Amino acid sequence: MADLSSDPRRWRDVDKLLARPGNIVGQDFEPSPTLREDIGEIARVLVVGAGGLGCELLKDLALSGFKNIDVIDMDTIEVSNLNRQFLFRLQDVGKSKAEVAAERVMKRVSGVNITPHFCRIEDKDLDFYNDFNIIVLGLDSIEARSYINSVACGFLEYDADDKPLLETIKPIVDGGTEGFKGHARVILPGRTPCFECNIWLFPPQVKFPLCTLAETPRTAAHCIEYAHLIKWGEVHHGKPFDPDDPEHMQWVYAEALKRAELFGITGVTYSLTQGVVKNIIPAIASTNAVISAACALETLKIVSGCSKTLSNYLTYNGMEGTHIKVTDFIRETDCLVCGPGTLIELDTSTTLLQFIRLLEEHPKLLLSKASVTYRGKNLYMQSPPILEEMTRSNLQFALLDLMDKVAKDTIHVSGMSGKNDKKTSCLRKLRVVFKGVADGITNMDTTDSS
């Protein structure tokens, strides 16, 4: 059979949008009969997550003209995915989501090239992420969103007037769902708020106080969490609880049931036990389809300019009617992640080791185990051991020397941020300024504008 993937008739519908001019389009829209092909050749899209949203996203992007797509997911397929993750079948259970999803979409949409990555997002180095023109997120965790956001914002550079350099903007399109509700947003780092600018949109989950669990349980969930968080440890000294082990879950269920009976509490079921212990978020095919479609459409619009883009946050609620609201959030100008960088003043004699220690105590950063990079060059790396060994000798040198005597510049650090029990891996951009070093050009600029 002739190669149908390149037959332009196949793309008749998308081409109408991409080849024809309009009056309500993006500023940089250049309609052309070859625009779709150009996008297919040039644009590289990364889809993060191959679950409920990811499966839909891969399909939607492949049928929107994108031809170079990568997908990353560390998870394997489970039976409970099958009510919505339509690329998977019962016989796929246990296989890599990314690999199966990529294969299925390539099989049905000829000409599209999808590269799967069966690993954690932190396993990839920064160059991997920098190769993509746009990153689309289909995730269910705040930590993962926050990580990718900091990676993408890390590529952003500012000019001397603190204006973002357009060519360093790495757009992110983010989707999320819970039951009949969802959100889709567009993040243009430096121009629209990044994930961290309105992190308050994702309040942390409220946990039960331990004394309630131990002394005054009132609900089925209290009994379940008692069995899970307190009783398990008392009985199974040191043996970690594995939520994916059915025997462990069964044990927690049985213990919760006993406790509920003791206190006259009703409502403990196996299903609720799983829900509470694993913090299961309900998920359905329709909401995933809607949110992914919105994200894929925004991706096409950002890359092609064929219409206006979402500005910048959409919430969807299908519980009562079908309700959509678009909110134009504003940036946090001194955001640690997407801003020009936290300003750090140093003495010319500060060594790299002193600098790393200083980051740990910095009240805004609280950044421990820092690895430091300057203009793509590794100054110090905590891991892997071979890199640590290679860069260890730098610790004793003055940072100013390691930065080739540049008195004011941006440095990237990665490490763990937060206090005691709530530490998460993060990337931070810092603006390092050395006190007392004449930096003619920058200083003159500052004087002129002030």
Added chain:
Amino acid sequence: MTVAETKKTKYDRQLRIWGEQGQSALENANICLLNCGPTGSEALKNLVLGGIGSITVVDGSKVEIYDLGNNFLLDEDSLGQSKAKCVCSFLQELNDAVKAKFVEEAPEHLIEKNPSFFAEFTLVIATQLMETSLVKLDKICRQANVMLVVARSYGLTGMVRISMKEHTVIESKPDHFLDDLRLHHPWPELIEFAKTVDLSVTDPVIHKHTPYIVILINMADKWAKEHSGCLPSTRQEKKDFKDLIKAHMLSMDEENYKEALEASFKVSISRGISSELLQIINDTAVEVDSKSPDFWVLVAALKEFIENEGDGEPPLEGSIPDMTSSTESYITLQKIYQAKAESDCIKMEQRVKGILKRIGRDPDGISKAYVKSFCKNARKLSICRYRNIEDEFTSPCLPELQKCLNDEDYSFAVGFYILLRAVDRFAANYNRLPGIFDGGLNEEISRLKPIAVGILNELGLNGPTLSEDLITEMCRYGGAELHAVAAFVGGVASQEVIKLVTKQFVPLKGTFMFNGIDQKSQVLVL
């Protein structure tokens, strides 16, 4: 894993939303899809994944090369074959529990020649259908009591609309709804229990484990005694009431007292039912006869209950939220609320029996479980009634239309609404949609514009006009069915089907207008 266990695990994430009952309603539903382009295919895909009972795909066309550019359910091997057959076989692959069949015939032809075809279905999803066929289908479905969901994708716009006489919901499951604690109108057993608790107890452990319900009942009682039987109502009184509660705290970190302060407004709620519920119990359908649906028999009983033993209130819901408390007090309270709910439910049952007897039906014809569910949700009932499509087209709600035309937030939605009708008229005149050929777009724009203006004028709207930019957009789209737009519109359609079939949550009440330009989609109730 056994087959039953696998099934339970597979549907676990949705069972947590609509439960076994919702799931079995889906599994008993028989759905018909008209036209299986991407919009219809995607809508059905979502339902098949969720385990819908039976599907029938109706489409008269053969798969052509451009179908491969927007429909994931078709592949190169499908070329030249029946589109309905190919889509059906891929859907079957997604879920073998679903009974899938297809009819290779144009929906327009079926509507015209074989209206009785539709009678067997629970619900029909009509996609990409032109106005004339749609209006006929709407009449057929209403006649046969078949629910209709209309969906259409067109360039960067699209729409979803439900059509049926009436849809009643007991389990509307609202997101935020005030709990039913009756602190403003407590019943004797609750007051009695509250009185057994001494708020001035000095033992700090007992003091900080007194549930806020008990605190508020006692405080309200104290207040009423000092205010000639009235509860706090003015702003100042509410503030004074809070101060009264604060004065009883032993320390500022007593969680139960903080909860009491936060919930103190609940003693000031005015007695009686909400205006929404009042409207429902005063609906003409409450005059029930032997043919009335069970729902309305229950509403008739509810009305009697409220006017008699309810003392102005509906049956008690019977559940309480978690609150700081000793286990014992909490469980006791829970039982007091449950007992009152059960006794209300028994009274409702008696009223239901009486009504059924009066209208000549079997007094036991409505199940206990149904009455119980109704009582639990009595404050949250929802009724959706839909105008038939022809009426909306010939005489839409003009003030609403006018308002939307002048409202910036609605101008795209209402513009596309008119233009979707205009392209159908264009097609009737010229035998093609505007802009399907490359070139000559300006001529197409000047042909479409008078048609759109004509629709506005017919409706008596001579003032406002449609944005030229939007008319240009419509011609630019040239009838394109973009996959991403189809997936969105189909997704919304499938969600509405789920709500209608499970009779849970509240379905869309007007026309959902998708706006793919800036994503500011709106619902128009015309």
